[in-house]
Amino acid sequence: SQQGEEDPQALSIQEGENATMNCSYKTSINNLQWYRQNSGRGLVHLILIRSNEREKHSGRLRVTLDTSKKSSSLLITASRAADTASYFCATDPMDSSYKLIFGSGTRLLVRP
Amino acid sequence: SAVISQKPSRDICQRGTSLTIQCQVDSQVTMMFWYRQQPGQSLTLIATANQGSEATYESGFVIDKFPISRPNLTFSTLTVSNMSPEDSSIYLCSAGQGDNGQETQYFGPGTRLLVL
Numbered sequence: 001s002q003q004g005e006e007d008p009q010a011l012s013i014q015e016g017e018n019a020t021m022n023c024s025y026k027t028s029i030n031n032l033q034w035y036r037q038n039s040g041r042g043l044v045h046l047i048l049i050r051s052n053e054r055e056k057h058s059g060r061l062r063v064t065l066d067t068s069k070k071s072s073s074l075l076i077t078a079s080r081a082a083d084t085a086s087y088f089c090a091t092d093p094m095d096s097s098y099k100l101i102f103g104s105g106t107r108l109l110v111r112p
Numbered sequence: 113s114a115v116i117s118q119k120p121s122r123d124i125c126q127r128g129t130s131l132t133i134q135c136q137v138d139s140q141v142t143m144m145f146w147y148r149q150q151p152g153q154s155l156t157l158i159a160t161a162n163q164g165s166e167a168t169y170e171s172g173f174v175i176d177k178f179p180i181s182r183p184n185l186t187f188s189t190l191t192v193s194n195m196s197p198e199d200s201s202i203y204l205c206s207a208g209q210g211d212n213g214q215e216t217q218y219f220g221p222g223t224r225l226l227v228l
Contacts, residue, residue, distance in 0.1 A: 033217065042204060042221035043155075045113070088154060090217075098143050098208050098215040099170075102155040 004089050004103025012109040019076040021106040023089030024069075030092040032065055032072050033100065037086045046074075046087075081112045114139055114207045116220035124226045125195055132191045133223045135205035140185035143208035143215060146178070149222070150201045161188040161205075195227045 004025045013019050023032070031050045035043040049056045049065045049072065056063045062075040076083055086107050090100040115138040125131050135144065144161040159167040159180055167180035182188040192199050202222045208215035 031215075035219070042116075043206075043219040045216060045218055048216050090155075092215065098217075099145065099157055099160065100155075100206075100217055101157070102147075105154050 004091055004101060006087075006089060006103040006106045008106060009104065010107045010109070012111065013079055015079060015081055015110055015112050017079055019079050019083070019108055019110070021074045021087050021089075021108070023072045023074070023103050025072075025089075025091045025101075025103070026070065027091075028094045029067070030094055030098075032063075033090045033092070034061075034063060034072075034074050035088045035090060037088065037105075039085075043088070076108075079108075079110045081110050084108060084110045113216070114141055114209055114218045116205060116207055116218055118205060118220040118223050120223055121221065122224040122226075124228065126228055127196055129195055130191055130193045131195065131225060132189050133203055133205075135188045135190070135220055137186045137207045139209075141207040141209055142185075143217075144182060144188045145206045145208070145217070146180060146188070146190045147204045147206065147219075148201045149204060155204065158190070158203075161190075192225065195225075197227045200225055200227045 006023050033048045034046040037043050047058050060077045065072045086105045088105045089103040117136045119134045146158040147155040149155045157170050158173045159169040161182040163182045179191045204222045206217045206219045208217045
């Protein structure tokens with residue numbers, strides 16, 4: 001069963017704008033990972049944030065984690081048309097053996 | 113990061129047949145997993161591929177339908193047996209790397225399967 005729920009399900013923005021996607025989960029976790037998927041292809045790993053971290057940056061990506069609210073957000077700044085993709089959060093629950101539980105995903109469209 | 117390849121990249125199969133998907137990692141990894149992504153959906157874990165022993169299956173998935181092998185630390189196969197149109201999905205393998213229990217999982221490009 002899916003642990004994570006993401007919102008919005010779909011997001012359409014203009015190139016240059018920022019995009020924010022949110023992820024909520026249900027149980028305690030070791031870490032949370034964000035992935036990008038282009039047109040039903042393989043997943044590209046974007047960033048991993050550990051349960052004891054609150055914020056992490058990688059280039060134009062900023063991820064936050066609030067374990068008290070069991071939620072995370074992914075911010076993409078200065079978006080580009082090439083950022084058009086589906087974005088998934090995935091959690092590594094504390095009671096599992098590194099198994100990832102994926103959220104429902106957000107479909108991002110960046111209009112040129 | 114681990115580089116993962118899968119074969120075949122796509123296939124069209126007839127109902128009742130079986131397909132074996134191969135997953136190759138460019139380095140030895142601790143953990144390997146198989147996921148299914150049905151059309152327009154998120155990923156669902158099928159099983160953990162254990163090196164040298166039987167795979168560990170998630171609820172709703174059984175060995176007779178999805179036999180898995182992992183003969184070494186860099187290679188695994190997933191067979192989709194006695195296929196039906198409901199098995200049409202993307203099948204992805206992943207490999208976990210990391211220290212101190214903080215495993216980053218890298219994914220292969222996926223195998224797109226269509227069952228007629």
